[in-house]
Amino acid sequence: MKSAFLAALVTVLPAYVAGQAQEYDQCGGTGWAGPTSCVSGTTCTVLNPYYSQCLPGTAVPSSVSSVSSISSHSSSVSSAPSTGPTGTPTPTAGNPWTGYEIFLSPYYASEVQAAVEQISDSTLAAQAATIANIPTFTWLDSTSKIPDLGTYLANASALGKSTGTKQLLQIVIYDLPDRDCAAKASNGEFTIADNGQANYENYIDQIVALIKQYPDVRVVAVIEPDSLANLVTNLSVQECAEAQTTYLACVNYALTNLAGAGVYMYIDAGHAGWLGWPANLSPAAQLFTQVWTNAGKSPLIKGLATDVANYNALNAASPDPITQGNPNYDEMLYINALAPVLQQQGWDATFIVDQARSGVQNIRNQWGDWCNIKGAGFGTRPTTNTGSSFIDSIVWVKPGGECDGTSNSSSPRYDSTCSLSDALQPAPEAGTWFQAYFETLVSAANPPISA
């Protein structure tokens, strides 16, 4: 029917050339049998392996063509109607996800695709393949990842223009000097002793410069997992005490400069089993409010992110025995306890909660265990239907299948937590793909994955 319609157009409109796709029409992709060239003034542009499209312009932007082998599509997690995104760095009140589609990380999609090819069980493979369509966050865990951000912004901008639905990109800012001061597995590329603060500022500057080029793409960022939580509870660790001033200066630099680029931000706030202990709540709230105040109380600093890369339930059916003694034994209880304290200090913060690997509960020996916990399953899918006015979205911050830390004791980043009996072994370096772990996340997913 479509081709008949096009043929009729060719007869009445000489400007339409037979065999050429029109502006914004499909012009390629896996299984595509239609025209592969575009009308004058447009260029066939690869958006993902399954879909190429005639976009206005004569040259293919290099940032778009460079991802021809990986998938970059989008997914909506919001059931709320569009409120008319501004697409400008002007902050809007309310939930940043409302009215936007989440741009899917092409990097994670390619990791998942490679993983699926290694799975021989066809049911498991089909289930695993669906994970590529669930939005995660892109971790900018070193300066080498920044060019990817440029590519994604360009792709997201093009997709937003071609579909008419604006795109939201989810990133994690994660490159502090002397990173992961109380553990070792995620030690980063910068050290305070070796120009770390200036290097970090340069890392932020590069990110900001890219984001400013694409004001039509909304960016949501989680700011520096574990950093401020370590300053609340781990100042007895020498490396954390020595990093305190630099962490605060760098986080302030990130918050103020990313706000200048219109980025919506959630500062990492550990999890229920860390800052959710009653004795930690007030010091944590004080530090977060201070950091928010020092950053000028920007409305773009929406609030806090909890449970990032952890395993806690949002609503536990019953307390996991390892949580004994803490009345805030799940993330909802933690947030309900923390939010009013922040409010008392003047900050109406809202939250996002990572549930990527929280599908299965009661699997840890101790609440503090965090490394590649055996038996974990993918959890509640990202949604803005959170059941709480404090929580903007349930999200998947940790890209499930990427490792938490190596179990190889001779590695410089070896952390003994990754050799505990509840940690799956052998495990590769943090951030690299851990196939066996991914497969169990899929098979143990809760809710289960229908393929």
Ligand code: BGC
């Ligand atoms: C690693 C990072 C990685 C992130 C997400 C962290 O534990 O240190 O390199 O990007 O997890 O997988």
